[in-house]
């Protein structure tokens with residue numbers, strides 16, 4: 001069986017779980033198995049995972065799982081995987097999934113690959129799966145030879161597919177142990193746009209903005225699209241923008257459907273974090289800016305003139 | 320406080336990526352290697368700062384061949400007291416983690432980078448923690464110590480979380496934990512005399528292996544849009560690229 005750990009937040013499934021379960025279902029088909037989903041804690045819409053192809057949804061509700069701790073969560077998922085006889089365990093490639101992957105690999109004595117982006121193949125019984133390496137500059141095919149396999153699924157790698165209907169949730173009794181992590185504070189950024197790693201539309205700007213006071217035009221462009229904002233590294237380093245917006249090799253790696261970059265030169269370290277985006281629009285006044293080589297659409301002009309025009313065009317098209 | 324910092328080497332960030340042996344191995348020919356930025360800028364520097372503030376020792380560990388001694392000496396020049404190199408090829412994340420765990424007895428804190436920028440695995444930290452049976456905080460942006468308790472802030476989706484954990488524990492470092500330090504002349508001279516202990520590897524474990532590399536096909540050439548016709552760009556994004 002293929003077991004998908006479906007992450008939740010505030011008692012609701014995360015958006016990425018639809019992708020993870022769709023991927024689990026397709027992996028299960030390749031292997032001739034069933035796909036089951038696991039939720040931890042109370043999750044009101046857990047049964048919806050049936051729509052994406054889970055033939056069973058299991059839930060562990062234990063006080064020990066009230067807050068995330070890689071140790072207790074690993075214990076819960078590993079015990080569920082053992083009880084259910086899971087051969088493949090799939091996680092989202094989120095901060096949560098990434099901090100569980102290594103632990104689960106050790107616990108289950110499983111071969112692990114992080115950030116996979118293709119449906120596995122199993123020709124001649126050799127399990128193979130792809131992922132990006134060298135910060136998106138190459139693709140590697142991995143062969144996993146262990147009996148049990150663990151993987152995190154890179155976001156935006158496939159479209160969720162509804163193939164079934166909501167199903168009922170069955171409860172499992174598992175003791176996750178006692179957490180040694182005492183959470184003292186959680187601060188969530190306000191606003192209703194998607195956090196950068198999950199965002200499908202991203203508007204980003206760099207040193208060409210001249211100063212932090214000029215960012216209103218970028219925020220308005222993002223607002224017209226419902227996009228999340230990002231920035232190049234120097235801009236975060238000098239404090240024009242918050243650190244969590246920094247994308248690139250040493251920042252967040254993203255692969256949204258649309259990445260609009262204004263006043264960013266397109267240095268190789270910047271490209272490393274964004275070149276998996278489906279569509280890239282570059283706005284730069286320098287026709288020689290390297291970013292144009294990685295772009296789908298380019299506008300060679302002063303961003304201070306073009307960005308407001310683009311915002312107006314989007315608002316007009318949406319009206 | 321005894322801190323163990325795991326350091327690895329990665330190709331320099333602008334290095335050309337090419338493959339050999341029928342696209343089954345990374346071609347290191349002509350590639351310059353650096354210390355993985357997360358290990359150097361954040362994990363190692365923060366470890367040195369904690370030592371300076373609270374006393375104790377900082378040991379760096381690398382699993383790899385003798386050619387890695389260059390980056391180990393750099394870590395010693397930045398401020399580590401001594402080093403361990405497990406003399407073997409780093410063939411998989413699990414194999415590396417087992418080598419590190421085998422050397423980690425007696426340390427209060429194991430610090431790693433959040434990921435290596437070549438294979439972007441983010442796996443070794445969790446593996447070491449599980450092998451040691453210790454808590455693991457990943458993607459930490461701040462790390463402070465008060466007696467035998469660590470206070471750690473980490474990035475979570477859409478925000479940050481702060482937690483307290485008693486030693487021993489494993490932490491992976493993300494941007495923000497410290498500022499890059501350039502080794503000075505005195506540090507470089509002292510590094511030459513600091514101990515670098517070479518130890519033999521233990522066991523073998525290859526459950527995963529790369530079977531083939533491919534380079535992504537480049538973008539077909541960019542379509543330039545008239546700056547005075549943003550309606551056209553919006554139309555293309557809608558009808559051609561279908562992304563909005």
Ligand SMILES: Cc1cc2nc3c(=O)[nH]c(=O)nc-3n(C[C@H](O)[C@H](O)[C@H](O)COP(=O)(O)OP(=O)(O)OC[C@H]3O[C@@H](n4cnc5c(N)ncnc54)[C@H](O)[C@@H]3O)c2cc1C
Nearest residue numbers: 206207208232233248249250263264265269270285286303
């Ligand atoms: C080890 C290492 C890791 C790194 N990691 C990252 C990383 O993760 N992410 C990252 O982004 N960088 C990273 N960098 C830095 C990277 O090399 C570049 O320095 C950086 O990306 C440049 O940022 P920028 O494009 O905003 O600024 P610049 O390179 O200064 O480019 C500004 C651009 O704005 C354009 N411009 C100026 N005015 C206007 C205007 N009015 N209208 C339109 N265009 C205008 C200019 O033509 C220019 O192309 C890293 C570097 C190193 C050495």
Ligand SMILES: Nc1ncnc2c1ncn2[C@@H]1O[C@H](COP(=O)(O)O)[C@@H](O)[C@H]1O
Nearest residue numbers: 325327382431432434435440441442443
């Ligand atoms: N060969 C190695 N030797 C020592 N530490 C390593 C090695 N490989 C990875 N690490 C550590 O583990 C972290 C995460 O690496 P990875 O799981 O490969 O992304 C790195 O930032 C290093 O701190």
